[in-house]
Amino acid sequence: MPISAGRCPWRFGYAALGWWWLLMGSATAASLQVAPTSLQLTPRQNADALWLTNSGTAPVQVQVRVFEWRQDSGQDQLLPTTELQVSPPMQSLAAGQQQLIRVVRSDPAPPAAQRAYRVVVDELPSAVPQGTGMQFVLRYSMPVFIQPAGDAPLKHALQARLLRLDDGRPALEVHNSGNSYAQLADVGLGSADRPQIVHPGLLGYVLGGQTMHWPLDVPAARLAGATFSAKINGESAQTPLPVAPAAR
Structure with missing residues (x-):
C-alpha cells in the first residue's frame, strides 16, 4: 500500500x-x-x-x-x-x-x-x-x-454504470449526486427482490458528489443488460441501482 x-x-x-x-x-x-x-x-x-x-x-x-x-x-x-x-x-x-x-x-x-x-x-x-x-x-x-448546519435533508442519490477497465476487467461505477454518503454492500444482479449476489459483504462508500468504481469478478457476458441492486447504509433490503449504458 x-x-x-x-x-x-x-x-x-x-x-x-x-x-x-x-x-x-x-x-x-x-x-x-x-x-x-x-x-x-x-x-x-x-x-x-x-x-x-x-x-x-x-x-x-x-x-x-x-x-x-x-x-x-x-x-x-x-x-x-x-x-x-x-x-x-x-x-x-x-x-x-x-x-x-x-x-x-x-x-x-x-x-x-x-x-x-x-x-x-x-x-x-x-x-x-x-x-x-x-x-x-x-x-x-x-x-x-x-453533519452540516441547516435543515436541508441529507440523502444520497445513486446511479450506476458499467465500465471496462484498462486491464479489460468489467467494473461497476457508482455516482452519488446527493449530499450525503452511501455505503454499498451485497451487490447483486437481477431483480432487487431475488438478486444473485456477486459481491457479498461491503463493497465501499461513495461520498456525496463523488464517483467510485470497483472491478467485478463476473464474466462480461453476464453483465450485458444487467440490473444491479445493493444494500445501502446497512439496510436489510436490496435497493435497485439505476444503470446507464456502458461508457467504454
Missing part, C-alpha cells in the same frame, strides 16, 4: 470501513478490537470517542491517527488534517485493558456540507521473538462524518 509524500494524498485500496491484516515476523495473534466502527457527529457536536480493547494475553502498542477523507478518480484519498484531533495518539494496552480514544473537532463551527474523515488505528508490531512463524497485526480504518 503506497504512502505518498509531500502534498500527495495517502491512497488506500481498502475503501471500506474496516480492518486488514499485516504480516510481520513472529507467531503472535492479533488481539486489538475497536468500537464503534464509525462515528457520526451532529453539526454542533465537538467530540466523540472510540474504545480500544486488548482481548489477548500480551500487551499491545497502538497508534491512532486521523485523516481527511476524499475521493478522486474512483479512489479513496486520506490527507493529513488538523480539523480533528485524537487523544491519546499512542497507547500501550495491557492484556484485557480498555482505553477511551477521544476524537475532538478543532473548529466547532458547523460545516456547510457533510465532512468525512477516517480514524486509522494501527497495532504496532512487537519485538520479534525467537522462533519461527508469523505475527499478525491489525489496521482499522473507521469513517467519521460531521
Whole structure:
C-alpha cells in the first residue's frame, strides 16, 4: 500500500470501513478490537470517542491517527488534517485493558456540507521473538462524518454504470449526486427482490458528489443488460441501482 509524500494524498485500496491484516515476523495473534466502527457527529457536536480493547494475553502498542477523507478518480484519498484531533495518539494496552480514544473537532463551527474523515488505528508490531512463524497485526480504518448546519435533508442519490477497465476487467461505477454518503454492500444482479449476489459483504462508500468504481469478478457476458441492486447504509433490503449504458 503506497504512502505518498509531500502534498500527495495517502491512497488506500481498502475503501471500506474496516480492518486488514499485516504480516510481520513472529507467531503472535492479533488481539486489538475497536468500537464503534464509525462515528457520526451532529453539526454542533465537538467530540466523540472510540474504545480500544486488548482481548489477548500480551500487551499491545497502538497508534491512532486521523485523516481527511476524499475521493478522486474512483479512489479513496486520506490527507493529513488538523480539523480533528485524537487523544491519546499512542497507547500501550495491557492484556484485557480498555482505553477511551477521544476524537475532538478543532473548529466547532458547523460545516456547510457533510465532512468525512477516517480514524486509522494501527497495532504496532512487537519485538520479534525467537522462533519461527508469523505475527499478525491489525489496521482499522473507521469513517467519521460531521453533519452540516441547516435543515436541508441529507440523502444520497445513486446511479450506476458499467465500465471496462484498462486491464479489460468489467467494473461497476457508482455516482452519488446527493449530499450525503452511501455505503454499498451485497451487490447483486437481477431483480432487487431475488438478486444473485456477486459481491457479498461491503463493497465501499461513495461520498456525496463523488464517483467510485470497483472491478467485478463476473464474466462480461453476464453483465450485458444487467440490473444491479445493493444494500445501502446497512439496510436489510436490496435497493435497485439505476444503470446507464456502458461508457467504454
